[in-house]
Amino acid sequence: MKAKRIILWVVGIWLAVSLVFAVVSAITDSQQEPVAEPQQVQEQVQEVVDVQGDSLLLMRCKSLYDELMELKGRYTFKHYGFSEESPHKDWLKKVQKFTPEESRRLMRAYGMVPGDIEMLGMEYVESKCEETDFTKSKRKELDELFANPVRRNAE
Numbered sequence: 001m002k003a004k005r006i007i008l009w010v011v012g013i014w015l016a017v018s019l020v021f022a023v024v025s026a027i028t029d030s031q032q033e034p035v036a037e038p039q040q041v042q043e044q045v046q047e048v049v050d051v052q053g054d055s056l057l058l059m060r061c062k063s064l065y066d067e068l069m070e071l072k073g074r075y076t077f078k079h080y081g082f083s084e085e086s087p088h089k090d091w092l093k094k095v096q097k098f099t100p101e102e103s104r105r106l107m108r109a110y111g112m113v114p115g116d117i118e119m120l121g122m123e124y125v126e127s128k129c130e131e132t133d134f135t136k137s138k139r140k141e142l143d144e145l146f147a148n149p150v151r152r153n154a155e
Contacts, residue, residue, distance in 0.1 A: 054109040054151065057102050061114055062146045064095055068121050072129045081125035092121065109151050116142065 071077045071088050080086035098106075098114040107113050120138050127135070 054105050055149070057098075057106050058110055058146075058149055060098075061106065061112070061117060064091065064114070065117050065120075065142055065146065067091055068117060068124070071121075072124045077124075078129045082121065092118070095121070110145060110149060111152060112142070112145060 068091065071091060074088075076086065077088050080088065082089050082092040095114050095118045103113045103115065116138060120135060120142070123132060123135050123138075
């Protein structure tokens with residue numbers, strides 16, 4: 001009986017020492033691994049949110065651009081443009097709803113602002129929907145951007 005007690009006592013001590021060693025190892029290992037600071041995590045999350053937000057802003061611009069390309073073929077647009085009598089005046093209001101902050105984000109991210117599309121629309125009104133050097137170059141620029149929306153290194 002005494003031998004069994006001694007064996008159980010030795011096994012108990014061995015288990016206790018093993019457990020303490022495992023806990024100490026886990027603590028020292030976790031201290032050696034670099035842990036992201038809360039500020040770093042917050043900055044990384046914000047960067048993802050910004051990229052997605054910028055993409056959504058660009059999609060809004062693309063939608064308005066596509067709508068303008070459709071409008072310029074209509075008689076009512078050629079005749080009324082964006083005047084108060086125009087059924088297309090809401091398009092201009094939608095373009096003008098972009099905030100200055102949204103415009104800055106688009107400029108930093110993609111090198112364009114909603115005002116580019118607005119000016120294209122105004123040029124079509126002025127030219128009675130005829131293509132001009134300005135409309136040709138601006139359309140080419142916007143078509144390339146919308147076809148391949150590569151972000152700049154925005155800070």
